[in-house]
Ligand SMILES: OCN(O)CCCc1ccccc1
């Protein structure tokens with residue numbers, strides 16, 4: 001089971017590597033890893049289990065954070081609405097690739113954090129507002145989806161991990177809250 005002890009922290013060189021594509025058809029090992037990554041996200045968002053296991057809540061996880069330099073990410077974005085418990089996005093993605101994106105940029109008003117970063121790094125992390133994404137799903141089927149706003153931000157954060165990029169690499173060092181005209185701030 002993945003716990004916080006499994007997750008490597010900044011300074012570990014694996015977080016700065018470009019991860020390798022996984023072979024398709026997917027190996028049993030890669031399928032199992034994806035399942036464990038998704039289980040971690042579920043546990044981390046379950047108040048009882050998160051408390052029991054000492055987990056920080058996460059909506060995404062990338063294999064390099066487990067010291068595994070493979071292009072595998074898991075995302076699980078809860079709807080946040082108790083009436084409608086369906087998550088807005090829940091998927092293990094193998095070899096995810098951004099095919100195209102909007103001109104419109106966006107960032108989270110509250111900035112970003114990372115399970116591999118044990119400190120606050122304030123500032124806007126400017127990303128694409130909308131992305132068209134291809135990936136291979138856990139069943140080995142090629143998917144092509146379009147995402148926008150928060151879900152698009154989360155997936156871009158995870159794909160960054162596959163390319164050795166940390167969220168704070170995007171923050172303006174001179175003025176962390178500098179914003180170009182037209183950037184959508186997502187609250
Ligand atoms: O890489 C996943 N991880 O470090 C957990 C946090 C994910 C995340 C947090 C804020 C905005 C987008 C994504």
Ligand code: NI
Pocket residue numbers: 113114115116157161
């Ligand atoms: Ni992260």
